[in-house]
Amino acid sequence: MLETTLQRRLEERRSLSRYRQRREIQSAQTSRLSLNGREFLQFCSNDYLGIANHPKLIQAMQDAAAQFGVGSGASHLVCGHSSLHHQLENRLADITGRERALLFSTGYMANLGVIAGLLGKGDQVLEDRLNHASLLDGGLLSGARFQRFQHNNLEDLERRLMTLPEQGERLIVVDAVFSMDGDMAPLPELAKLAQRYDASLMADDAHGFGVLGNTGAGSAEFFGLSQRELPILMGTLGKGLGSYGAFVAGSETLIESLIQFARPYIYTTAMPPAVAAATLAGLDLLQTEAWRREHLQSLIGYFKAQAASLGFNVMPSDTAIQPLMVGGEAEAMAISAELERRGILVTAIRPPTVPVGSSRLRITLSAAHSTADIDQLLAALCEILPEAGA
Incomplete structure (x- = not known):
């Protein structure tokens, strides 16, 4: 029965020119x-x-593999958190101007971990309609009341914020750079709305980190937004940095909370230390080239x-x-x-x-x-x- 159903779904996707x-x-x-x-x-x-094929990233990965081996062996909370992971987190916090940063194995896991780890029943999450699938999935899985506002429409977002109940946490979530349209979220205006309505703002900067800003620190630097104005900043390392993985940057309290409550972080094997070494080399290039x-x-x-x-x-x-x-x-x-x-x-x-x-x-x-x-x-x-x- 399942095989027949799956075959029918595949044929339907082919007929619609949507087969991948x-x-x-x-x-x-x-x-x-x-x-x-x-x-x-x-x-x-x-x-x-x-820089994905840059000799310095390749050499850094090879050298680290010779010292640390290939696999990390365990999750960060067991025995998989190496000195290279820790060094990378400190560098990312420094570059983004945040108190701390936390590594995740993928951007998808980071977004699921943040939203589902911080929100629950009785909370409110509002997301741009064109957000990446991982952000939308995080909102759905969190158990919070989930709303989608019209793309980059501040008036629609404010109308929704005005009707929220007083109790519970409020989180506004957007892509900083939208992956399929290429346009940017109006982060300064969103930050003002968040403060006006006692909400927190989260931005997925997967396509901005490494590219935007005077030093490549991403959309927060591009718009000049502090940790207070943009308290939850996610970025990926496999795009502008030419490596692999993701991170979340923010306050000490935020990062410690994610370590305790973000299930995709707690229950996942840490990225190989050699990947962290390659990313550190990518950050060097970000500053020197x-x-x-x-x-x-x-x-x-x-x-x-x-x-x-x-x-x-x-x-x-x-x-x-x-x-x-x-x-x-x-x-x-x-x-x-x-x-x-x-x-x-x-x-x-x-x-x-x-x-x-x-x-x-x-x-x-x-x-x-x-x-x-x-x-x-x-x-x-x-x-x-x-x-x-x-």
């Missing part, structure tokens, strides 16, 4: 990827600073200007995520397939990840790209979409 498939990459993450014996120019990685952020910002401006001049329907975004709106699932898949035939990888994003009728090509830029790479992509799109080209 994995690729087997045979090379390191750079602007070029090896796939099935061919080299592709890719615009689908989140390696925003182009500011040109990577500057080059990425230059590429973003160049892409936006060129795409606008060609008439492409690129969604408003000032970040490395530049979505080209298509509409239908089948059309988005066809364009992605034609780009692949021409040696360019760009992922087609379809429902249920995005709303029906808003399928798109999610073009992501990296400091590893050049303007010539962007020109190659745009030239191919002009040929594939002549109605949108010059």
Whole structure:
């Protein structure tokens, strides 16, 4: 019975052009990827600073593996919390301007751990409709009353805050940079609303940390928000930092509470110490190679200007995520397939990840790209979409 039901669901997804498939990459993450014996120019990685294959990260991981071994052996609370983990947490707290930071194995686990660990029955959680799935799942699993407000709509959020009961905790949760649209949450205004209505603000800075701000410390630095204004800051290490894992930064009380109550932290084996060492090397590069952020910002401006001049329907975004709106699932898949035939990888994003009728090509830029790479992509799109080209 289950097998039949699953087969029917799979066939339905195929018929809707929503079937997902994995690729087997045979090379390191750079602007070029090896796939099935061919080299592709890719615009689908989140390696925003182009350091996932940096020699210093590789060397740091190798050296740490020689000293600490491969596996961490246990959870952080048993015997898996190494000196490298602790050093990384201290560095992350310092860089983000927070009292402490806590490592999680993935961003998904961090978001589940924070929301479900801090809230429960009788509490209130309000989330942006376009939040990442992990944030939405955290809200649903917490047991708190869960509401979703219209995307970046402060008026809708305030209307909801005004009607909340007085008792219980209140948590506003947003993506700092929205992963499928590339736009940013109005964090300063959200912080003011949170303070006005006695709520706490949490931001998932997965796509901002390492990229935004004068030093790459992310959206909190970009907007100049203190720990008091943005008390719960989550960031990932597998995007801008080129490594793996995630962290939550905030007050001493917040971090100690997560250590005690965040089940995805308590009951998960710690990341390998060698991964923490590679991330520390990535943080070094963040501080010594500011040109990577500057080059990425230059590429973003160049892409936006060129795409606008060609008439492409690129969604408003000032970040490395530049979505080209298509509409239908089948059309988005066809364009992605034609780009692949021409040696360019760009992922087609379809429902249920995005709303029906808003399928798109999610073009992501990296400091590893050049303007010539962007020109190659745009030239191919002009040929594939002549109605949108010059």
